[in-house]
Amino acid sequence: MEKIKSILKNLSSKYLLLPMMLLTTPLAAQTENSSGISPTTAFYVVVVLLIVVAILVMLLAVNLLSLLKAVVYKDMSPEKKANMEKEPNWLSKTWAKWNALRPMEEEQDLVLEHDYDGIKELDNHLPPWWKALFYLSVVYAVIYLLVFHVFKTSPLQEEEYEIEMAMAMAAKTEKEETIVIDFDENNVPFNDNAEALADGKKFFEAQCGMCHKADGGGLAGPNLTDDYWRHGGSMTDIYKTIKNGVPSTAMIAWESKLNPIRLQNVASYVKSLRGTNPPGALPPDGELYVEESKQ
Numbered sequence: 098m099e100k101i102k103s104i105l106k107n108l109s110s111k112y113l114l115l116p117m118m119l120l121t122t123p124l125a126a127q128t129e130n131s132s133g134i135s136p137t138t139a140f141y142v143v144v145v146l147l148i149v150v151a152i153l154v155m156l157l158a159v160n161l162l163s164l165l166k167a168v169v170y171k172d173m174s175p176e177k178k179a180n181m182e183k184e185p186n187w188l189s190k191t192w193a194k195w196n197a198l199r200p201m202e203e204e205q206d207l208v209l210e211h212d213y214d215g216i217k218e219l220d221n222h223l224p225p226w227w228k229a230l231f232y233l234s235v236v237y238a239v240i241y242l243l244v245f246h247v248f249k250t251s252p253l254q255e256e257e258y259e260i261e262m263a264m265a266m267a268a269k270t271e272k273e274e275t276i277v278i279d280f281d282e283n284n285v286p287f288n289d290n291a292e293a294l295a296d297g298k299k300f301f302e303a304q305c306g307m308c309h310k311a312d313g314g315g316l317a318g319p320n321l322t323d324d325y326w327r328h329g330g331s332m333t334d335i336y337k338t339i340k341n342g343v344p345s346t347a348m349i350a351w352e353s354k355l356n357p358i359r360l361q362n363v364a365s366y367v368k369s370l371r372g373t374n375p376p377g378a379l380p381p382d383g384e385l386y387v388e389e390s391k392q
């Protein structure tokens with residue numbers, strides 16, 4: 098009795114604590130994030146939780162079985178016990194069963210009649226684990242066919258893509274509607290906010306660097322770090338060049354790709370490059386721009 102008690106205690110501490118922890122974590126995460134997790138994430142969380150619970154239940158069952166065995170074993174006659182000990186345990190039996198291949202000693206019985214230029218063939222079956230995988234894949238294919246093509250309960254790739262695009266578009270318009278432009282496009286202020294400059298830098302390096310070099314030193318496009326500008330070097334000039342581009346040059350209009358806030362961030366970043374003097378920069382190009390005191 099004492100033994101059973103200690104086993105049960107051991108079991109409860111091992112297997113009950115874990116699911117409780119797992120069940121409470123998503124709840125805690127959810128309360129923290131009041132904006133809510135997306136349905137897809139929730140679905141995967143539930144699936145993972147179910148798998149974890151299933152595994153725990155299996156472990157518990159195995160433990161209970163061994164407990165039962167221990168109880169039965171206690172009342173067995175010594176001969177029976179000796180017999181049981183001789184038998185291989187279920188694990189090695191199952192292992193052998195799932196890997197069953199006819200051994201090489203039986204090769205003579207397996208060899209097939211035909212002979213291709215001295216190459217003979219053995220009629221050995223595939224191991225059961227392989228066949229089980231094969232049957233499982235057949236079952237999976239049937240379920241897949243029913244779900245995606247017969248009942249159409251889940252969207253196919255293309256539909257999924259369209260749904261996601263629609264969601265992204267909706268999110269984009271929503272975001273754009275909430276953008277407040279608090280500056281006059283004819284007098285764009287330099288934004289020295291570190292976050293804004295970092296945002297501008299990121300965009301510049303990703304989108305503009307290929308022509309102006311990541312450090313702004315110039316490549317196919319002119320050097321943006323000196324005091325010479327083709328289209329003016331004031332914040333407003335730079336903003337407008339980026340927004341409208343330079344017609345019939347490689348410098349396209351970025352208006353459709355950048356919202357005004359980001360445009361201001363990128364222009365501010367370009368402005369902040371002044372005097373950085375990166376190595377290998379292109380020579381001055383255009384007219385000397387002298388900073389006006391009001392900017």
Ligand code: HEC
Pocket residue numbers: 301304305306307308309317318319321325326327328329335338339343346347348349351363364367382383
């Ligand atoms: C495909 C190449 C290319 C890309 C990408 C590009 N530019 Fe340009 N950019 C140019 C060229 C070429 C010019 C010169 C146009 C001209 O002949 O006046 C230019 C000119 C400019 C000017 C005016 C320079 C001056 O001297 O007045 C600014 C500012 C500028 N680009 C900023 C940017 C920013 C910011 C980005 C990224 C959002 C960007 N460019 C992306 C090629 C590019």
